[in-house]
Amino acid sequence: MRRRTAAALVAAIILAATGCGGSPQEGAKTVDPQAKVKLTWWTGQTDAAQKNLEELAAEFSKKHPNVTIELSSGASTTDELLQKLSAGFASGVYPDISYTFGNWASQLQESGKTLDLTEKVKDPAVNWAEFPASARTTATPNGQVIGFPAIVDNLALLYNKSVFDARKVPYPTDEWSWDDFRAAAKKLTDPAAKIYGTAYSVSASEDTTWHFWPLLWQRGGAILSQDGKQAAFNSQAGVDALEFLRAMAVDDKSVYLDQTDERYAPLFADGRIAMIINGPWTLHDLKEKKTDYGVAFLPGTNGDHQTVSGPDVWTLFDNGDANRAYWSYELIKWITSAEGDARSNLAQGNLPLRASETALPEYKTYVKEFPGAEKLVANLANAKQARPTVSGYVEMSRYIGEAISKALQGAAAPKAALDEAAAKSRQALAGG
Template sequence: MTRRSTSRLTTLQAARSTDPLRRRRFLGAALATVTAVVLAACSGGSSAGTGGAPASPSDTAAPVTLQWWTGQSSDAQKTLDGLAKEFTALHPNVTIEASSGAPTTDELLQKLTAGFASDTYPDISYAFGSWATQLGESGKTLDLTEKVKDPAVAWEQFPESARLTASPGGKVLGVPAIVDNLALIYNPELFEAAGVAEPTADWTWDDFRAAAKAISDPAKNIYGTAYSVSGSEDTTWHFWPLLWQRGGDVLTADEKKSAFNSQAGVDSLELLRAMAVDDKSVYLDQTDEKYGPLFADGRIGMIISGPWQLYDLVQKKTPYKVQVLPGVNGNHQTVSGPDVWVLYDHGDANKAYWSFELVKWLTSPEVDVRWNLAQGNLPLRSSAASTPEFAQYVKEYPGGDVMFANLQNATKPRPTVSGYVGLSRYVGEAIAKTLQGAATPQQALDEAAKKADVALAGG
């Protein structure tokens, strides 16, 4: 979830723009407003879509027009336009009206919720995984739970975290569109210069801390690692793997209250605090936008980032290698930020049938490698590992194979509950305060938990 070149991987970048790429940057305040709109759309508006399971069409050969909001722009949109033409050539009765849907991916949710109120929403749209619960609560999504049981869908080939994200409350509302995860990216030349052994798959967070301290050279403005203190989702989701590895969780089992201020959470934040405040080995990025370029320029020894980062590193010819995250007692769990193709209910069996056929085809092994790999993303399915396209991807983006295998360490999804946007903001602020020496881990997380509980309760 961090940033990508504006010329490629545009969606991932938007998605982490704060979410980093959020990579996809998803704006907390704006989404909080949108959440209220979604809930309003649930209780009012048109009855065109009821959010049910798709009925069987009486005539699948009848002409049908699908509106597809892709959330993409630039090269990515051109690729999808080409795939849409290919699909309609295979199925002449289908017309696809494909567009980005909104000026930026971040604005797509607002456009969708406005469409729910006026019956102008599409048949298919791109959606950040963090939107899944809000979209499901709209009552406008199709229930694909039975559809994905078809062996032809090969649902089990999608990463577990992506399947769970697409199934808020146990109801499948879409099919994974993009998968990713956080891994450790490091500069081997800085390790060699500092006389530090390179990371291994058995590294612990103590190893990580020691290496960061050894690599840091204030006289040369070189830092061992970096962390976002913008308070955004980029700040927050980097924290979840540390929490999970120690046995903690974001929410209570019923998902009604926060649980991140446990001892596991405090210990995780204390590690980061000690590195930033005591060791001074962490570059604190106030914007989310600087640590990637600084790593690419050889000023930071290690960053925790995802596949979207590789494009810029390859373009700049930065020396780098990729390893799984450091772990706790052999647990190297990571976090994934999967996005989803969501399908919507218009009370039209033909639209529902062909919408699912389109995303099933788009995410099929043979087509996905032509879409996601062409954009520098990881393939969606485990079966892609043996394809020549994936071999070429790894050749072009070294370390992509490590990140693909690392999907197996993404065993928990980020919460998709309605209050997550507020919770994320409060946790991000707590981390930022602590890393800048303005609070202790326990104080900061307890304060965040009180505010997060209000958000989770709908406040």
Template sequence: MALAFPRPLAVMTVAALLLAGCSGGKKTADPNAPVTITWWTGQAEDAEKLLEALAAEYHTAHPNVTIKVSAGAPTTDELLTKLSAAFVSGTHPDISYAYGSWATQLAQSGRTQDLSAEVADPKLGWQEFPPAARATATVDGKVIGLPAVVDNLGIIYNKKLFDQAKLAYPTDDWTWDDFRAAAKKLTNHATNVYGTAYPVSGSENTTWMLWPLLWQHGGAILSKDGKTPQFNSDAGVQALTFLRDMAVTDKSMYLDQTDEKFGPLFLDGRVGMLITGPWQMYDIKQRKLEYGVAFLPGFNGDHQTISGPDLWTLYDHADPNRAKAAKDFVIWLTSKDTDARNSLVNGNLPLRDSEKTTPAYQKFTKDFPGAQKFVENLANAMQPRPTVPGYVELSQYVGDAVSQVLQGAAEPKAALDAAAKKSTEALAQ
């Protein structure tokens, strides 16, 4: 199973993290000392087995390092809450999986390690990771981890439904008007087929799908100093109005209240196009569905997308041996050879540019048609999501606004203005 998952956002207050206090110690590490580190993978059972095998492989090569592997929480979404409690009790792991949108909250805990010195070493190859992933891992100049998953949003479409509707397949040059027109023609309410779908649970899944349209219209999420919401600008209103027109006027958009239905509906041939990422390819492969991949539609030639990098975040226990062992393991885990051998087989995009030269990458692009398109689409991910205090709350407010508008319960301008007012308060805290 792929390590990449859709991105619903767990919620935790900054105050809970700040109870954790500060990290300690500056003692010199002994690289040969016996040491045990804990690793919370945040993954489902089958993915965790893969990671357990990696930990065992590393232990064989480094007998003094024992790695205790567990999911850390029943689901990835619950991991942030578990980390919050563990920070307070001092039982936090040495390494954990983390959604990139949690980066600021984790950094504020005072428990994260700083890998700034390691990434400055040319041997680590920091520049090989996509810019959005590097930006997400860096909070206030401190590098709190290394990328675990890189991805982006594009279009995956069902070729059979397009053929039945006698429609040309989406191209990388499509406009949003092209997308809307195709969705209308694909929709057949008599057979419960929709042109596209959108999650309206109010989670980060709801929010982050709006940001590319905002950016393409020339808008911004926040002011340059990260303190003032700007998503309720004319650009934001135009972006949300477009989505509202598809959902309310055209009725060509299936609205998923749970974040969990639109993927299976696509697999069942009930949705013609998904705005989604490479993680979807793993499930599609199991169903042997005929599909294609294209960049996100554009506005005025701008096909900007969004990347949702996740992290292997590292934490301090005031023990230099544990700190070094955790760093060394994550550097090995995200190295060209290790990642190529293990992540690519599950449909994840390569973490590093250098992996494109490996036999594993050639097999990856063959096994997952369209994977190369998502790799190319990383160049369209020009802006990261903000890593500022208050983004978690902002995401909730925007997600709720989008959900209300797409269900016809609010107007775009009023909903975004209300979300901006609440977000201003969250950012001020």
């Protein structure tokens, strides 16, 4: 998962776009597979990942000469795509396909601009059930499939072997409890050398929030009430989870508090932080820096090592042209097939979208090139719940992130901070 930092205001703009005057131009009403079509694809990628998709797009066009694909990153950062999409909805000019963060799904579907693929993915050739459940749920906000999974991931425990070796601390295991984690973090912290046992983002972004969900879920807590209308994260389970983090940060002083989301991973790679809770997107940088690291499942509560997944989505948009809709679907269906994904995600160090990819030659190369990748693939089974795909999640996430940040910096007690976040979230969850 990439960082999710889009402001709640932008989500409100998307919802408002439904009532704006912009609308797609009139196009073909029925599909003619031979008609010339030009697709616009915002990838949200840069550098090697972008080049990889450009090559695949060129190959698709070669197979289907009537299809031209105008491919671009769409914005200077992936976070900015949401704002660009909202502006496009208002003007009536927006892409056929865009990379989107999973926590935007409800707002995008409610804009009325997405294609409804609910019936199409029932085609046995799609093998929709092969995608992880959390990814399918994320791509199906409000019961409507709006795209295909683009990225699947999860959070695991990454540890720097060099730091552990220097302090003569045993490496983490898949059976660790959170008490084991806390004890190790204290032993590994060296204030004089400015080495921390672990790290946590206090930027109040989605990076802050989603790291909290496993601790909540493992204690039996829930993010929302069963009807999805009320906050439930401020339960005793939530308070206990935040108190645990607060104690590590404030009492033990074993946590590097990252104000930006962007510092703790490089510091881990450089041996300044012993352990981080992170995912597969970090492996490429660790490989480049030649960091000696290991990967284990998240520490658990009473044997529950549940994690969280942050799937992203190739969202397809309705531009009022049946041919563009047809070929957008065909392109992304091909990209997310086992063979297509092996050449895109696996080549970039991302987890495979489909279980069947583990039988492909590309997978064997992937796990050899990216140590720890197999552990992260296995950890997908510990992603038993999906983050809510409800209207208001983006805004609610910000309030929770602020609560976590205050508690970890000693500015608020966990219960008071979470109660305040729950109160602030009421209007967002009610659609306000």
